[in-house]
Amino acid sequence: MSQHPAGAADHGHGHHDEHENHGSLKAYVIGFILSIVLTVIPLLVVFQTNMSKNGIIITIVTMAVIQLLVQLLFFMHIREGEGPKYNVMTLILGLFIVVVIVASSVWIMSFNSVVQ
Amino acid sequence: MYASIKSFASSFFVTGDPLIYGADVSIVLTSIAVLFVLFYFKKWGWLWREWLTTVDHKKIGIMYLFASLLMLFRGGVDALLMRTQLALPNVQFLQADHYNAVFTTHGTIMILFMAMPMMFGLFNMVVPLQIGARDVAYPFLNSVSFWLFFFGAMLFNLSFVIGGSPDAGWLSYPPLSEMSGSPGVGENFYIWGIQISGIGSLATGINFIVTILKMRAPGMKFMKMPMFTWSVFSSSIIIIFAFPILTVTLALLFIDRYMGGHLFTMDGGGFPMMYINLIWMWGHPEVYIVVLPAFGIFSEIVATFSRKRIFGYKSMVFALLSISILSFFTWVHHFFTMGSGADVNVAFAIATMAIGIPTGAKVFNWLFTMFRGRIRLEQPMMWTLAFIPCFVVGGATGVMLAVAPADYQYHNSYFLIAHFHQVLIGGVVFGYLAGIYYWWPKLFGFKLNERLGKYAFWLWNIGFYVCFMPQYALGFMGMTRRVYTYGWDMGWGPLNLVSTIGAFLMGIGFVFQVWQILYSVKYGERDTTGDPWNARTLEWSIPSPPPMYNFAVVPVVDERDSFWEDKERRDFAPAPPVPVSKLESIHMPKNSGVPIIFAACWFIAGFGFVFDWKWMAFSGLAGVGISLLVRSFTYDTDYYVPLEEVIETEKAAGRAV
Numbered sequence: 001m002s003q004h005p006a007g008a009a010d011h012g013h014g015h016h017d018e019h020e021n022h023g024s025l026k027a028y029v030i031g032f033i034l035s036i037v038l039t040v041i042p043l044l045v046v047f048q049t050n051m052s053k054n055g056i057i058i059t060i061v062t063m064a065v066i067q068l069l070v071q072l073l074f075f076m077h078i079r080e081g082e083g084p085k086y087n088v089m090t091l092i093l094g095l096f097i098v099v100v101i102v103a104s105s106v107w108i109m110s111f112n113s114v115v116q
Numbered sequence: 117m118y119a120s121i122k123s124f125a126s127s128f129f130v131t132g133d134p135l136i137y138g139a140d141v142s143i144v145l146t147s148i149a150v151l152f153v154l155f156y157f158k159k160w161g162w163l164w165r166e167w168l169t170t171v172d173h174k175k176i177g178i179m180y181l182f183a184s185l186l187m188l189f190r191g192g193v194d195a196l197l198m199r200t201q202l203a204l205p206n207v208q209f210l211q212a213d214h215y216n217a218v219f220t221t222h223g224t225i226m227i228l229f230m231a232m233p234m235m236f237g238l239f240n241m242v243v244p245l246q247i248g249a250r251d252v253a254y255p256f257l258n259s260v261s262f263w264l265f266f267f268g269a270m271l272f273n274l275s276f277v278i279g280g281s282p283d284a285g286w287l288s289y290p291p292l293s294e295m296s297g298s299p300g301v302g303e304n305f306y307i308w309g310i311q312i313s314g315i316g317s318l319a320t321g322i323n324f325i326v327t328i329l330k331m332r333a334p335g336m337k338f339m340k341m342p343m344f345t346w347s348v349f350s351s352s353i354i355i356i357f358a359f360p361i362l363t364v365t366l367a368l369l370f371i372d373r374y375m376g377g378h379l380f381t382m383d384g385g386g387f388p389m390m391y392i393n394l395i396w397m398w399g400h401p402e403v404y405i406v407v408l409p410a411f412g413i414f415s416e417i418v419a420t421f422s423r424k425r426i427f428g429y430k431s432m433v434f435a436l437l438s439i440s441i442l443s444f445f446t447w448v449h450h451f452f453t454m455g456s457g458a459d460v461n462v463a464f465a466i467a468t469m470a471i472g473i474p475t476g477a478k479v480f481n482w483l484f485t486m487f488r489g490r491i492r493l494e495q496p497m498m499w500t501l502a503f504i505p506c507f508v509v510g511g512a513t514g515v516m517l518a519v520a521p522a523d524y525q526y527h528n529s530y531f532l533i534a535h536f537h538q539v540l541i542g543g544v545v546f547g548y549l550a551g552i553y554y555w556w557p558k559l560f561g562f563k564l565n566e567r568l569g570k571y572a573f574w575l576w577n578i579g580f581y582v583c584f585m586p587q588y589a590l591g592f593m594g595m596t597r598r599v600y601t602y603g604w605d606m607g608w609g610p611l612n613l614v615s616t617i618g619a620f621l622m623g624i625g626f627v628f629q630v631w632q633i634l635y636s637v638k639y640g641e642r643d644t645t646g647d648p649w650n651a652r653t654l655e656w657s658i659p660s661p662p663p664m665y666n667f668a669v670v671p672v673v674d675e676r677d678s679f680w681e682d683k684e685r686r687d688f689a690p691a692p693p694v695p696v697s698k699l700e701s702i703h704m705p706k707n708s709g710v711p712i713i714f715a716a717c718w719f720i721a722g723f724g725f726v727f728d729w730k731w732m733a734f735s736g737l738a739g740v741g742i743s744l745l746v747r748s749f750t751y752d753t754d755y756y757v758p759l760e761e762v763i764e765t766e767k768a769a770g771r772a773v
């Protein structure tokens with residue numbers, strides 16, 4: 001448990017623990033390229049192809065989910081750190097709340113189409 | 117040329133209303149006075165070094181506190197304007213459109229620019245001290261949060277004199293808030309003011325979660341944390357999941373208004389009810405964000421002033437955490453009348469009532485803590501005692517509203533208005549005031565005057581019931597919210613007059629509090645012990661006001677309320693001073709001017725978007741980007757407080773030999 005405010009990071013003091021690995025340049029570059037590719041694909045699909053509406057939506061959502069994973073793995077250091085995995089717990093709770101929000105919104109709003 | 121300037125000025129500045137010219141004059145005069153003082157006394161350097169660039173959580177907390185009190189004043193004036201207009205039938209004080217603007221800014225300011233910053237002020241002033249830390253986890257980000265809030269609030273308030281205020285209600289429901297219903301710039305001010313400060317709120321939520329997870333003193337296990345820290349933790353959990361929803365919802369509304377989207381419009385396949393669904397997904401959790409820390413404050417105060425451990429610690433923790441999750445499952449109760457069908461309404465009605473259970477459990481825990489305690493009636497405890505009955509009634513009327521079929525009668529009537537003011541004033545405002553009275557001596561080194569405080573207390577309390585009890589009845593008599601006037605034939609006159617009197621009583625109460633603060637600066641009882649209330653948690657173990665680094669020696673905790681247990685073990689004799697050999701130089705973050713510049717750039721960008729001046733919007737955004745780059749390439753962000761300085765400070769406070 002570090003007693004130092006994390007904003008006062010460990011530059012130039014050398015007494016800080018070495019295990020706080022913040023990723024390599026290679027990982028950042030790979031992550032960056034992957035993110036760009038994953039962003040360009042939906043754009044191309046929308047502007048350059050005439051895929052069906054459902055096809056487009058599925059492509060965008062798939063790319064978004066992969067992008068999320070890329071961000072977590074390459075930039076957010078989800079695999080690193082010691083001690084309790086608070087970040088993973090938070091992610092799971094977040095995922096749960098997202099599911100609740102989306103599913104219940106569909107449920108709440110679908111009544112509109114029932115009465116029409 | 118002259119004509120075009122004139123026509124620009126007449127649409128840019130709000131004109132035609134004496135109230136607003138009055139505001140213009142007072143804004144200009146105050147600014148001149150402030151500038152004069154700063155130049156005359158050569159205080160610029162001091163202001164910049166000690167306050168504007170500070171990353172010290174205590175100073176940031178104090179700035180939040182005073183900014184929120186200023187906003188309480190503005191929101192309070194809005195409230196009194198409304199109550200004056202409604203005091204009697206057919207009053208011609210405010211016109212309909214003006215009244216709409218006033219209730220909109222009142223609601224938005226009170227929740228987002230008064231309650232939230234006052235809460236963040238208390239987070240900042242207390243949490244690091246309570247857990248034995250020297251600052252928050254991300255001090256730089258903390259300063260960024262404050263300045264984003266500050267400039268967001270300024271942008272929002274500017275709409276009063278420039279461009280025109282928003283007037284589509286505090287949640288800006290479409291289609292009224294769309295271009296079709298609100299073609300002016302008011303809604304743009306609403307969107308940008310909230311977006312800018314909202315990013316700051318999200319960052320604060322993250323900051324305090326990490327602070328509580330990572331920076332606790334050695335030995336302070338989760339189940340040994342003070343109750344206020346627990347409540348901040350639960351509140352921050354809600355913040356990090358709820359605020360993104362608000363940001364996205366307002367961004368969607370902005371797409372509609374700025375780029376001609378049709379997400380929430382009446383035509384073009386828009387879906388206005390979706391906005392209402394989304395905004396309440398943030399809106400309901402938001403009310404729990406602001407009330408949970410108030411619960412935490414009451415828990416600290418009840419234990420301290422009853423001289424007992426808090427009753428049912430584990431159940432309190434469990435209640436807080438379950439409320440923070442449950443609060444995400446009740447939002448539909450704000451639009452039962454949308455008519456999503458009986459199944460939807462029943463599910464959310466039951467979920468709403470379920471929240472009443474952990475809340476009720478907490479009330480019993482406070483009562484049992486007081487039971488057979490040695491109660492001291494000092495100011496913080498008075499507000500706590502006033503809170504309990506008030507909140508119980510507010511919760512009960514909430515459960516009445518949660519009965520979906522009955523809500524078709526109550527919805528958007530004055531009954532609803534009375535309900536949420538009862539929980540927001542009786543719960544949140546009383547709670548934060550109690551917290552301010554309680555922790556004031558810690559931060560400033562003196563107590564707030566008791567006599568003036570008592571006047572304020574009684575004015576607020578009597579004023580509250582006189583103001584809001586009649587509103588329950590008015591709701592039953594058919595008076596709906598957001599009406600700007602009514603006729604004699606409705607029979608609402610007498611109760612409205614009573615209600616207005618109550619509102620002014622609370623206003624006078626606030627004036628007494630301002631006086632109380634000013635008076636106590638000079639004559640307030642000084643606190644030389646660091647522990648003026650004989651309290652239980654770590655923040656009271658250090659001098660008041662605490663040194664910049666808080667704890668010269670990081671405390672080691674081995675039980676709950678360990679500060680109290682220590683005091684008991686040594687029979688309340690003063691703590692022995694620390695030998696100088698135990699002191700060390702202390703690692704601290706450096707001040708930075710980037711946060712205030714960064715936030716000012718957001719302000720410029722926001723202002724540009726409000727008026728659709730692209731050159732301004734994009735230069736603001738460029739400034740935002742540059743500030744981020746500058747920070748990324750700053751490596752010299754921390755330093756060591758030299759040992760001699762630590763020794764000197766500790767000796768001066770009589771804490772070291």
Ligand code: HEM
Nearest residue numbers: 403407449450472511514515517518526527528536539540
């Ligand atoms: C047991 C606790 C509570 C219950 C059961 C409850 C229930 C409700 C219900 C059903 C409504 C909607 C009524 C309608 O629109 O017709 C409502 C509105 C509201 N409640 Fe509560 N409530 C509770 C506690 C709170 C607390 C603690 C706060 C704030 C600290 C709060 C703030 C509000 C606000 C601000 C509104 C109205 C917002 C608006 O329409 O503009 N409530 N409450």
Ligand SMILES: [Cu+2]
Nearest residue numbers: 400447449450
């Ligand atoms: Cu609610």
